[in-house]
Structures are given as structure tokens and as C-alpha cells.
Amino acid sequence: MKKTIAASVLCLLAAASACKNQSQTGPTGRPVPPFKGDVPVDAYVTGATPGNYGGTLVMALPSNPKSFNPIATVETSTTWVINNVVYKALTDYDNQEQKDIPGIAKSWESSRNGLEWTFVLRQGVKWSDGEPFTADDVMFTFQVMLDPQIKASARDLLIQSDGTYPAIQEIDDHTIKFYLKEPNALFIAALNNAFPIPKHKWESAYKAGRFDQAMQLNADPKDIVCLGPYCISEFTTDQRVVLTRNPYYWKVDKKGQRLPYFDKIIFLIVPSFDTMALKFHNGETDMIHDINPDAVDLIKRGAQANDSTLYELPGFNTTYLLFNQDTGSNKQGTPYIDPVKLKWFRDPKFRQAISYAIDREGMVRTVLLGHGSPIYSFDPPANKFWFNENSKKYPYDRDKALALLREIGIMDRDGDGLLEDAGGRQVKFNMTTNVSRPYRVNMGTLIKDNLAKIGIDVNFQPMDYNLLVDKFRVSRDFDSAIGSWQSGVPPDPIESKNVILPGSNDYYAFPNQKGFSTDWERRLDELIGKCSKTMDMAERRKYYWQAMEIWSEYLPEIDLVAANYAVAAKNRIGNFKPSSLANYTYWNIEELYFTK
Amino acid sequence: MRTFIIRRLLALIPLLLAVTFITQALLVASPGSYVSRLTEGRHLSEEFIRQLTIQYHLDTENVFIRYWYWLRQTLRGNFGYSFMYNISVWSLLWERMLNTLLLAVAALAISWGLAIPLGMMAAVKRDTWIDKAAGVFSFAGLSIPSVFFSLLMLLFASKTGWFPIGDIHNQVYWDDYSPLQKVGDVLWHLVLPSMVLGLIGTAQFMRQMRSQTIEVLSQDYIRTAKAKGLSQRRILLRHAFGNAVNPIVTLFGFSLAFLLAGAVLTETVFNWPGMGRLTVDALVNKDEPLVMASVVLLTVMLAIGSLISDVLLAAIDPRIRLEG
Numbered sequence: 001m002k003k004t005i006a007a008s009v010l011c012l013l014a015a016a017s018a019c020k021n022q023s024q025t026g027p028t029g030r031p032v033p034p035f036k037g038d039v040p041v042d043a044y045v046t047g048a049t050p051g052n053y054g055g056t057l058v059m060a061l062p063s064n065p066k067s068f069n070p071i072a073t074v075e076t077s078t079t080w081v082i083n084n085v086v087y088k089a090l091t092d093y094d095n096q097e098q099k100d101i102p103g104i105a106k107s108w109e110s111s112r113n114g115l116e117w118t119f120v121l122r123q124g125v126k127w128s129d130g131e132p133f134t135a136d137d138v139m140f141t142f143q144v145m146l147d148p149q150i151k152a153s154a155r156d157l158l159i160q161s162d163g164t165y166p167a168i169q170e171i172d173d174h175t176i177k178f179y180l181k182e183p184n185a186l187f188i189a190a191l192n193n194a195f196p197i198p199k200h201k202w203e204s205a206y207k208a209g210r211f212d213q214a215m216q217l218n219a220d221p222k223d224i225v226c227l228g229p230y231c232i233s234e235f236t237t238d239q240r241v242v243l244t245r246n247p248y249y250w251k252v253d254k255k256g257q258r259l260p261y262f263d264k265i266i267f268l269i270v271p272s273f274d275t276m277a278l279k280f281h282n283g284e285t286d287m288i289h290d291i292n293p294d295a296v297d298l299i300k301r302g303a304q305a306n307d308s309t310l311y312e313l314p315g316f317n318t319t320y321l322l323f324n325q326d327t328g329s330n331k332q333g334t335p336y337i338d339p340v341k342l343k344w345f346r347d348p349k350f351r352q353a354i355s356y357a358i359d360r361e362g363m364v365r366t367v368l369l370g371h372g373s374p375i376y377s378f379d380p381p382a383n384k385f386w387f388n389e390n391s392k393k394y395p396y397d398r399d400k401a402l403a404l405l406r407e408i409g410i411m412d413r414d415g416d417g418l419l420e421d422a423g424g425r426q427v428k429f430n431m432t433t434n435v436s437r438p439y440r441v442n443m444g445t446l447i448k449d450n451l452a453k454i455g456i457d458v459n460f461q462p463m464d465y466n467l468l469v470d471k472f473r474v475s476r477d478f479d480s481a482i483g484s485w486q487s488g489v490p491p492d493p494i495e496s497k498n499v500i501l502p503g504s505n506d507y508y509a510f511p512n513q514k515g516f517s518t519d520w521e522r523r524l525d526e527l528i529g530k531c532s533k534t535m536d537m538a539e540r541r542k543y544y545w546q547a548m549e550i551w552s553e554y555l556p557e558i559d560l561v562a563a564n565y566a567v568a569a570k571n572r573i574g575n576f577k578p579s580s581l582a583n584y585t586y587w588n589i590e591e592l593y594f595t596k
Numbered sequence: 597m598r599t600f601i602i603r604r605l606l607a608l609i610p611l612l613l614a615v616t617f618i619t620q621a622l623l624v625a626s627p628g629s630y631v632s633r634l635t636e637g638r639h640l641s642e643e644f645i646r647q648l649t650i651q652y653h654l655d656t657e658n659v660f661i662r663y664w665y666w667l668r669q670t671l672r673g674n675f676g677y678s679f680m681y682n683i684s685v686w687s688l689l690w691e692r693m694l695n696t697l698l699l700a701v702a703a704l705a706i707s708w709g710l711a712i713p714l715g716m717m718a719a720v721k722r723d724t725w726i727d728k729a730a731g732v733f734s735f736a737g738l739s740i741p742s743v744f745f746s747l748l749m750l751l752f753a754s755k756t757g758w759f760p761i762g763d764i765h766n767q768v769y770w771d772d773y774s775p776l777q778k779v780g781d782v783l784w785h786l787v788l789p790s791m792v793l794g795l796i797g798t799a800q801f802m803r804q805m806r807s808q809t810i811e812v813l814s815q816d817y818i819r820t821a822k823a824k825g826l827s828q829r830r831i832l833l834r835h836a837f838g839n840a841v842n843p844i845v846t847l848f849g850f851s852l853a854f855l856l857a858g859a860v861l862t863e864t865v866f867n868w869p870g871m872g873r874l875t876v877d878a879l880v881n882k883d884e885p886l887v888m889a890s891v892v893l894l895t896v897m898l899a900i901g902s903l904i905s906d907v908l909l910a911a912i913d914p915r916i917r918l919e920g
Contacts, residue, residue, distance in 0.1 A: 058767075064681070075634065156644065217683050237869065239764065266768055268867075271873065274865070275750060279762070281754060466633065469633070
């Protein structure tokens, strides 16, 4: 008995000593492990401030990566670890300037009609195992990506209207040419998400039909040969992902020092947002992104003590209210929604009235605790290039709402304070949202309250996420719902055409409609189509802005608020350029370093 | 005894079949599938979605076909690959099971270690301030929600800096530790989550122990023992304890069930890589092979838990004989 007590005391002492060792790792001035090989002939020279080598950067992720395969990946907790950290694409994106920049291709040009694209690859670039990177690897990557047997979502951005994909030709070891059948405004964006994989490593697996099992979580990290600044070195599910420097990385700073600066990157897997915030607060992590509005104050308060700064950026996460305008009926022939309600919902004036009756400022103040801004069309102001200042706005105005409703025969007909339509039916509908999102649930409560003030009774019932998706996609039996969107990178609206194009899969107001149910939807479709097939950016924006004027006038969804995006980082991180687009705090991870 | 154990294990087979079939039926009947969850809100072609659906054998809504498919491959010893992680479900579950057991055993040790002496003391010193303080303590323990308690503990750790904020061990320096330091580090990380689970259990067991002891102390044989002039200490430990502890041992199986399945919230808040978290994650994402395998594992662990409590009872209580 005495012995076991002594042993446990010893253990605790050991733990205490371990805990005391826990001083932060700072810059050592020496890359460990050191770089290998020569600096590539065509090395990318960054404009960032030259930094200092050494140290381990610690961050947290809300869930596990699900694979390390960049081709067959469709899941954000995976892309947060591998995109632009482990893998790099031909083209890259500058989150701060919001523009395309060169990646492994040092330059590219397109023919005047936008149908032929030539890419020149950097010479002397090597994979993390020391093998040279050539046009063969790019050819192999596209062969795999476009293979119908492989489940690759990245190819969806390349698909042409006749169902084919662009043809690819290898001109020489460092030149690649693409031939398109029609101009595609998103071509560069598509390449931005097409991450080359090493042919020498995976060709045999692909030929044997085992590509789906390649680069999975149980793979030997040594086999996950990378082209990005950091390579996977260890993964323990629900605990951590450890990455170490790619000794052959192809970027250098202005002083000619090779990148990246940190020796190691650790992503902790922390499912609870509260725990994540506390971990940063206590200095266990160096950076944190996607901070909940209610944790912003905690982080702000701790900023002085742990020498960090909180940045609040305009966000890309938007919330909307949507009315079901589906005229279809289910297999039994019953209409999805009550025809009387459908008549209200399909009337643009009804939707405009609801939009006027919602107090967006109040929503920002109470639900987002002031960390956000009202929006009136699809894009948030954070989207510098595409945001349309001139779309129609709906400031909170109950009288205007009531006047609009009166125009379509909806008013208080029997003096009970509630509204009735021309047929005498009380205006009352159901509203739902994802029950596991407290902010959306609070917004729903607020909308219910706002609409009660003009005499409309809303029955608000949040539901399980799976059930909601089923209602959106399959059963279609809902009146209205609150949802939200998060933009991809780059934030080109055409990337979300499955959402904004009338009749598309995720145009939840009325998906998969035959033809167009209204004239404005036809016009919307036309303008968005033009925007996606034009190459000139100014012209594209002109079309898109016209489309958004229709959008904000007819409200296929009533856009409500854009939440701010809060991130925080230790002050000792150099070249820190926070962004509200992925990878939020570390999109330029190779340039980050510890100043002390 | 041996035949008893064998019979109990054989009875597990129909139980497992029933439990897994019901699980499969619920998975089919509840709306949404792994694919619909995965593809929600993203730009993916119909073709791609169809490909995924076929690959995961989600193209039929018939429970029997789906269950047969699972059963057939399971009987061949292959529990399948997790949809989410694309690796074999056992490689995911194995380590988690150990982590969860570690947490459960520590929590049980804390709750039994505190509840039994405290409950007996409260019974002996009935209606004194000790009893009342124990009463207040147990009511507080019973009424405080585990999430809230966990968060309080984390705040405590954050304010004092005495304990780490979650995780099973230090994630940054782990590789540099000596084996002894590793053990110490895990124990240090174990303190707070096992305290949360253990203290909640303590409250419950202590009430039980107190009332049992009071009842036992009023029995005739205790009076006889007193009349024989035995010391109070000997009466309590030799005569009262064995009889009073009986129902608590019976509860062992149940408390194990609670700790295995009910620790999800604590595991999530403390970032403890246990089975509860993995299973709930799998359920939310409808990762069917993983859900099925963890249901099998949990059922087996529960059956073993109740078997252990039966065997323990037989060891403590001479009146109980385990016969085939």
C-alpha cells in the first residue's frame, strides 16, 4: 500500500516537472531539420518581412481531418489542414488583396478568346522526398481528377456545358496547355483548388484501382509526399496533427532565406469552442480563428496578459430567411405547401414586406452582441470586389411593411390585431432552422417577435440538422427556414452558382424547377450565366451587380446579417495577416515566424 | 461459476443481434444519410453524389438488405471502414476504448472511494452536522449538470493554472517526455475529468450507502454483535460493511453504463479522446459502420460490466452462489 502511494506521488512530481518545462518555444535562428537540396532556379520570392527560423506553432481545429488526399476531399476540417499547408496548386490566392497570385506555375496567359491557357511551371521545384516536380505530375493529377471512377469534387468547377472537361496537353517538362470549349470565368479559381500529387508515388495505386485508399489517415506519413511548406508527420485522431517543415520548399524571402520559418506546426483537435477559447486565453495555442461572439470578450480581456491581439474582420458568413416557393407536389399528388400560403410566399411584395418588418440592426445588437452588420443582398460587404452597394435595402420600417401587405390584400380585417388575407384567412406560417446553431435559433425568436408586431403569427420550431436537409432537398414540406452561407476561396459568387442560380440544387426557394417559374428568375439566370462566361472582370461585375439588383428586389432569399469574423494571435507572430477567408489566420503560413 | 460465465456470454449473442438490428433500423429510418450530410450546401454534381451513395451501399432503404450486408461482412470478421475516416473502425475504436476505460475506472475509484466511507460515516453520525454536510454535498452533486460542472472545472484550471485545459496528455512536448513523465502527465490530465464524473457518482452512491448502513445497523445481528462486546470499528467493518455495500456493487454494471455512454459531454468539454465522443460524432454524421461497431463494443462492455458485478457480489455475499 505504502509503495503505491509513493509511486503515485512520484508520478505527480514527474507531471509537475513536465509542466514546468512548458516554456514557449521561441525562434532559435536555425532551421531544425535543416533545408535540403538547392534553392530552385525559379524560387518564389515573397514580399513579406524576412523572419527568424525555429519554434512550434500551435493551433486548434474543431474536428479531425478525414483524409490527407487532396483530390478526393470534400470536407472542411480536412481542407483546413492540407490546403495550402501540405499541398500547393498551380495558382494561389492572396487573401489580403483578394486577388490571384502565382503558385507552382510562375506565370500563365490565355488566348484572347479565353479558350487556350498556357501555364509555365517553376524550374527546380522538388517534392518533399527530393524527387523533381515536373509537368508529368500535373498531367497525372488531372488524369486522376477527371477520371469518372474517382470521386473528386474539384472537377465540378471545370465541367463545361456539354458535360466534358477541358483537354490538357504537356508541351514540355515545364509547360502545360489547357483547351476549353467555352470561356470559364472560374478557370483560375478551379485550378486554385486542384492540388498536384506526386506521380512517382501514386501512379501504381491509381493503375491498380486503389486510389481511393491512397493518402488516408492510416497511411505512413512518409508516403504523404507534399509540395506545400509543411508535411504531415503524425496524426492521432481526436488529439492532434503534427506537421514538420518541407525541407525542399520552393519559396524564399527577400533576404534569400528559404521558407518556411517554423520547425513544426501542431493542430490540436478541440471539439468544444469554449475549451478552444480557454486554451488560447491560457496561452496553450498561438492563434485562434472563428471565435464565437460570446467568447470575443474573454479573448479581449486576456489579450494584455498573454500578449495577444484580437482582430475583428468583416465576415463572409451570412444568414438568410427563405420562403418555400415550390409549386410542385409530392408522389401522392399533394402540393408541398398549402396553396393559400404558397400564394403569399410567391408574391414579391409579401417577401419585401417581411424584409421591412425584420429589425436587422436589432438582430446584430442582440444576437451577434454587436459583432456583425445588416445585409440586404447575397454578398457581405467583406467581399471587396463583388459587394453591390446599390442593391435594394430594407431598413426596419413597420409602416412600409403594412402598406405593402395592404397592397396585396393582407390587412387586419376583423380588428383582432392579426392580419388576414383577402379570403379572410389569418396570415400564419411555420419557420424552422438547425436546432444545433444557437445563433440561428436566437435570430428565429427575434424574427417571430418582429413579425408579431405587425400582426403575423409565426410558429417557430427549430429541428435536427438532418431533418432540415431532408426538407430542403427531398420532402420540401416547409414554409420558411433560416439558413446560412459561408463563402469559398476565392469569394467569386459564381462559385456559389448552385445557390444563386434559379432552379439549381441548393436554390432552396424552388430547386429543380422546370423552365423558370417567373420572369425575374429567367433574367437572373441569364445575367449570372453571362457573368460566368465572361473573362473581363469589370464586365463580369456589371452583369453580377445587375443580377443582384433583381435578387434584392425579388428576394428569393431574404438576406439578414453578416457576422464579423474574429481571430486572435500572439503578438510575437511576424507577418500575421488575418483574413475572414480560409485559411483564416494561416493562409500565408510559410511567411509566419516568431519574433521572440 | 464457469458454466455461469459461459452461459452469460452465450446469452450475449442474441442480444447483440437484436441490438445491432435495431440500430441499423434506426439509422435507416432517421432522415438524412452520410452522403446528404457531406454534400449539403456545396457545389457537387449529381453524378458525384450518386457515386458516393453506391460506394457506401446507401442506395437501398430496405433495412433487411442493409443489415444483411453489414452482418455478412461482420461475420467474416470485418467490421468495415468508417465512412468519415476511411480507415478500419477497429483502429479507431481500440485506442478510444482504452481511454474511456481509464476515465471510467478513475471516476469509479473516486466515487466508490469517497462514497462508501462518507456514506457510512453519515449513517453512524446520523443527524449530526457531518451527516447534514454530506447531505448538502450529495444534493449539490446530484443537481449540477455535468457540462456546467466541467466548464466550472476548466475555468478553475484556467484561473489557477494548476491543471491543464483539457486533452489526455500534453500535445506539444509529449514526444520529449520520459516514460515516467508520460504516466505522470496522463494522470495529471486525468484529475479534472475524472473528478467531474466521480463526484457526480459519489453523490448518488453516498445516499445509497448511508440508507443501507442505517438499515443494516438496526438489524438483530448487529445488536448481537454489540452485546458480545465487539468494538464499534469491528462491527462496522466486519459485520455492517459487507451487507450494506451489496446494492452498490449491484449498481456497478449500471454505473459503468453511465460512464461509458454518458460521459460524452464531459469528454467533449475536456477534449478527452474517448468512445462517447467518437460515437456521437459518428451518429451525427451517420457514419454507419462506426456506429454499428461502437454499439457492438458498448454492448459487450456492458455485459462484461454486469458480469463483473455479479461475480463481485458472489465474492462479497456468501448467500449468493453462481451456478449454471
